[in-house]
Each structure stands twice: as C-alpha cells, then as structure tokens.
Amino acid sequence: MLQATKKAGSILFVSLFILLFTASACAENKKVLMMATTTSTDNTGLLDYLAPKFKKATGIELRWTATGTGKALKLGENCDVDILMVHAPPAEKKFVEEGYGVDRSEIMYNDFVIIGPAADPTGIKGNDIKDALKILKNKQVTFVSRGDNSGTHKKELSLWKAAELQVPDKEGWYIQTGQGMLTTINISAERNGYTMTDRGTYIKHEDNLEGNPPLKILVEGDKALLNQYSVIAVNPRHCPNVKYGPATEFIKWITNPEAQQLISDFKLLGKPLFTPNAKKSSDH
Amino acid sequence: MEFILEGFFQAIHLLITGNAETYSAITATIKVSSCSMGCSLIMGIPLGFCLGYFEFKGKKSIRTIVDTLMALPTVFIGLLVYAFLTHRGPFGDFGLLFTLPGIAIGQAILALPIVIGLSATAVESMDKKLRTTIMSMGANRRQLFLSSLWESRHGILAGAIAAYGRVMTEVGISMMVGGNIKWHTRTITTAIALETNKGQFGMGIALGIVLLTLALFVNISVSFLRRRF
Numbered sequence: 001m002l003q004a005t006k007k008a009g010s011i012l013f014v015s016l017f018i019l020l021f022t023a024s025a026c027a028e029n030k031k032v033l034m035m036a037t038t039t040s041t042d043n044t045g046l047l048d049y050l051a052p053k054f055k056k057a058t059g060i061e062l063r064w065t066a067t068g069t070g071k072a073l074k075l076g077e078n079c080d081v082d083i084l085m086v087h088a089p090p091a092e093k094k095f096v097e098e099g100y101g102v103d104r105s106e107i108m109y110n111d112f113v114i115i116g117p118a119a120d121p122t123g124i125k126g127n128d129i130k131d132a133l134k135i136l137k138n139k140q141v142t143f144v145s146r147g148d149n150s151g152t153h154k155k156e157l158s159l160w161k162a163a164e165l166q167v168p169d170k171e172g173w174y175i176q177t178g179q180g181m182l183t184t185i186n187i188s189a190e191r192n193g194y195t196m197t198d199r200g201t202y203i204k205h206e207d208n209l210e211g212n213p214p215l216k217i218l219v220e221g222d223k224a225l226l227n228q229y230s231v232i233a234v235n236p237r238h239c240p241n242v243k244y245g246p247a248t249e250f251i252k253w254i255t256n257p258e259a260q261q262l263i264s265d266f267k268l269l270g271k272p273l274f275t276p277n278a279k280k281s282s283d284h
Numbered sequence: 285m286e287f288i289l290e291g292f293f294q295a296i297h298l299l300i301t302g303n304a305e306t307y308s309a310i311t312a313t314i315k316v317s318s319c320s321m322g323c324s325l326i327m328g329i330p331l332g333f334c335l336g337y338f339e340f341k342g343k344k345s346i347r348t349i350v351d352t353l354m355a356l357p358t359v360f361i362g363l364l365v366y367a368f369l370t371h372r373g374p375f376g377d378f379g380l381l382f383t384l385p386g387i388a389i390g391q392a393i394l395a396l397p398i399v400i401g402l403s404a405t406a407v408e409s410m411d412k413k414l415r416t417t418i419m420s421m422g423a424n425r426r427q428l429f430l431s432s433l434w435e436s437r438h439g440i441l442a443g444a445i446a447a448y449g450r451v452m453t454e455v456g457i458s459m460m461v462g463g464n465i466k467w468h469t470r471t472i473t474t475a476i477a478l479e480t481n482k483g484q485f486g487m488g489i490a491l492g493i494v495l496l497t498l499a500l501f502v503n504i505s506v507s508f509l510r511r512r513f
Contacts, residue, residue, distance in 0.1 A: 043482060
C-alpha cells in the first residue's frame with residue numbers, strides 16, 4: 001500500500017514537471033501590445049482595420065480581447081493588459097485617479113441612439129431621450145439592456161438616472177442580456193423590442209443585414225447621447241510587468257493626424273462609424 | 285432558413301479556398317487540444333491505472349472524487365485558471381494568460397479526471413481470471429503489470445476519445461483564459477460563439493461543420509488503429 005502511494009506520488013511529480021515543461025515550451029515571446037477593448041471597436045471591425053496599419057508604422061503587433069468596458073478596466077487593474085480602449089469617461093477618470101492608468105487620451109466619438117421596431121408602437125420617435133425613456137417605462141414595452149457593466153450599460157443607467165426614473169431592474173419587460181452590443185441588437189430584433197446602441201455598431205448591424213435591418217433609429221441627436229472613446233495606458237508603477245513603451249507608442253500613433261484620418265475614413269454603407277477628436281498636441 | 289444551407293456551402297468554400305482566418309482557428313484548436321491531451325494522457329493513464337490496479341485505503345473516496353471532477357463545468361475551470369494566471373494571481377509571472385499554453389492548462393484539467401476515471405474503470409473491469417492466468421504462466425510482477433496495461437488498452441482508448449471530445453468542443457476555458465484573440469487564441473469554438481454574436485450564422489455553421497469534420501477524422505484514425513492492434 002505504502003509502495004503504491006509512493007509510486008503514485010512520484011508519477012504525479014514527474015507529470016507536473018512535464019506539464020510545466022510543455023507549457024513553457026509552447027509559450028511565445030514577441031514584441032506585442034496587449035489591449036483590452038469594448039465590443040464596439042471589435043464588432044465594427046475598426047481594430048481589424050487599424051492593427052495592420054499600426055504594425056506597419058511601428059513594427060508592434062496589436063492584440064486585443066473584446067469585453068465590456070467594466071471588465072476591460074478590471075483587466076487593466078489586474079495588470080493583464082498593457083493598454084485600454086474604452087468608452088465610459090467617469091469610470092475611466094476614476095481608474096486614472098486610483099493610480100491604475102496613465103496618459104488617458106480621447107481619440108474619437110460617435111453617439112448613442114435608441115433603436116426599435118420600424119412601426120414604433122409607443123411613438124417615441126422624435127422625442128428627446130428623457131421623454132423617450134419615460135414613455136418606454138409607462139408603456140412597459142420590451143427594452144433590451146446590455147446589463148454587463150459595459151460602457152454602453154453604464155451610459156444607459158446614467159440616462160435613466162438623468163430622467164429621474166428608477167432603473168427597471170426587475171421588471172418583466174426589461175431584458176438584460178449580459179452580452180456584447182451586436183448580440184444585444186439581435187436579441188432585441190428577435191423580441192421586437194427597443195434597445196440603446198452606439199451608432200457604429202448599429203451601422204455594422206445594418207451592413208450585416210445588407211442595409212435592411214428590422215430595427216430603426218428612433219431617438220438620436222441629444223447632447224446627453226455623446227459617446228466618447230479614449231485610450232489609457234496601464235500604469236507601469238502599479239504594474240511593473242506592463243509594456244509601457246509600446247503603449248505610449250500606440251497612444252502617440254492613434255492621436256496623430258494620419259491615424260485620425262484613418263478613423264474618419266473607416267466607413268460602412270458609406271457612413272462613417274466614428275469621428276476622430278484627439279487633441280492636436282500629443283506631447284505625453 | 286436559407287442560412288443553414290448557406291453555411292454548409294460556405295464551409296466547403298472556406299476549406300477549399302484556404303481562408304486564412306478559418307485555418308488560423310483550426311491550427312489553434314489542433315495545437316491547443318494536442319498540448320492538453322498530451323499532458324492529460326501522460327499524467328492520467330498512469331494515475332488511472334494505479335487507481336484501478338492497486339488496492340489501498342481510501343480508494344473508494346478517491347474514485348468518488350475523480351468521478352465528481354469528471355463533471356467539472358468548463359466555465360468554472362476557466363475562472364479558476366484565470367484567477368491563477370492573472371498577474372495578480374500566484375502564477376502571474378509566467379505570463380500565460382491570453383496564450384495557447386494557458387488554455388492548454390485549463391483543458392488538461394478538464395480532461396484529466398476523465399482520463400483517470402475511465403482508465404481506472406478499464407483496468408478494474410478486466411477479467412479477474414486474467415491475472416491468475418498470467419501469473420500461472422510464470423510472469424513476474426513487472427510482466428503482470430505491463431500485460432494488464434496492454435489488455436486494458438481499448439478501455440483506456442475509449443476514455444481518451446471521450447476526453448478529446450470534451451476538450452475539442454469546450455468554449456468556456458478558451459474564451460475566459462484565451463480571450464478570443466484573432467490570429468492567436470481564437471479557436472473554432474470561440475470563433476463560432478463570436479460569429480453567432482455578430483449574427484453571422486452562415487460563418488458559424490461553417491466552422492461547426494469544420495469541427496465535426498475534425499472529430500470524424502480523429503475517430504476514423506482511432507478505429508483504424510484499433511483494428512490493427
């Protein structure tokens with residue numbers, strides 16, 4: 001019996017060694033910049049379009065994982081990524097204040113819109129955002145929320161608050177998907193409901209359906225619906241392992257006029273998805 | 285409805301034209317599943333064999349634990365591996381998060397209990413008379429050990445195939461530990477999840493068909509091996 005346990009023990013030890021060995025043999029070492037970003041920059045294809053151009057300009061390979069802004073900030077706080085491209089200014093400022101991020105630079109914007117069935121059964125079309133939310137709440141029609149602590153979700157919550165309404169968290173008509181923007185639009189289309197999206201992802205959705213989506217833009221153009229995107233480098237003092245150099249290079253590159261022009265040239269169905277607005281002097 | 289048919293044609297088209305994205309996902313899947321299956325077989329078969337072969341105190345409780353672990357949910361493994369590999373976790377300095385080896389570790393944890401459990405069952409369910417027969421032919425302990433291992437090979441192989449099936453098809457670990465990074469850690473299953481999220485059902489179905497083809501290929505080669513030995 002003792003012999004058997006001894007044997008099992010040594011087998012376990014050897015196998016653990018082999019596991020570690022193979023794991024380290026598979027590990028790769030290249031000059032790469034790891035980014036955490038929101039689903040909208042990934043789903044729309046913006047990063048697929050920018051990454052090769054960034055590599056050409058600097059030789060650095062950009063890799064990204066797309067999650068909600070909330071989780072992206074968490075990944076930065078945990079030192080698992082080098083840079084963030086996100087869109088929740090209040091949460092971003094808090095992130096920088098707490099010492100997790102540095103060099104926050106605004107790079108581009110688009111706007112949020114409320115989309116819903118073309119027939120618009122509640123008649124919110126043309127209202128401003130506050131009235132639109134009030135109507136939705138009174139009529140209790142299906143409203144699909146991201147519910148995932150993403151930038152869009154944070155914005156939606158702040159809009160309910162600004163309209164002096166309680167977030168309808170537990171209401172039957174309020175659906176929280178916990179998933180990305182395109183999924184949420186698709187769910188909303190399946191349920192024939194209303195939802196809030198950034199314009200870029202909506203145009204991508206329109207493009208996927210060859211310009212004929214079941215949901216149309218009903219509320220837009222309100223100042224409160226501005227959607228600002230920024231990049232933030234993860235603070236090297238908080239995380240000694242992050243690649244701060246390449247992160248700085250990315251920030252310099254994306255805020256320069258050439259890359260800014262690339263962003264405004266990025267179009268689907270002839271419509272621009274993002275409007276660049278980096279400040280001219282990028283001297284950090 | 286037409287997108288199902290469309291997906292089928294798209295699958296053929298993607299495979300024949302050598303679509304770079306599709307092949308990158310296929311290579312990532314094959315690489316990571318071979319890595320994890322290699323690890324779990326090297327560790328699992330000896331452990332499973334010992335568990336089935338030797339009699340010792342506490343054997344039954346170990347069996348129960350192993351059988352329970354066979355039902356480990358992939359998202360839970362993903363969460364655990366993430367917690368250990370993040371830079372704030374104990375193994376953060378290896379830099380394995382968002383890499384294929386990171387996924388392979390998670391998948392090895394997924395496959396290990398299946399390999400151990402089914403190997404142990406294969407050894408246990410061997411004919412008891414076999415042992416006495418081999419002994420009566422004058423075999424020493426080492427020869428007895430090896431011939432028992434050889435006689436249980438089909439059961440162990442079945443366990444390996446079952447484990448391989450789970451590793452190939454899991455999405456939770458690849459998504460959480462790998463981060464679904466294009467050209468690097470995007471496997472077939474995470475690509476399907478992404479395409480479905482984007483509403484590109486045709487592409488998702490195409491990748492699903494690719495995955496099934498791979499599984500078919502593996503099973504054909506295994507049954508070929510089985511016939512020869």
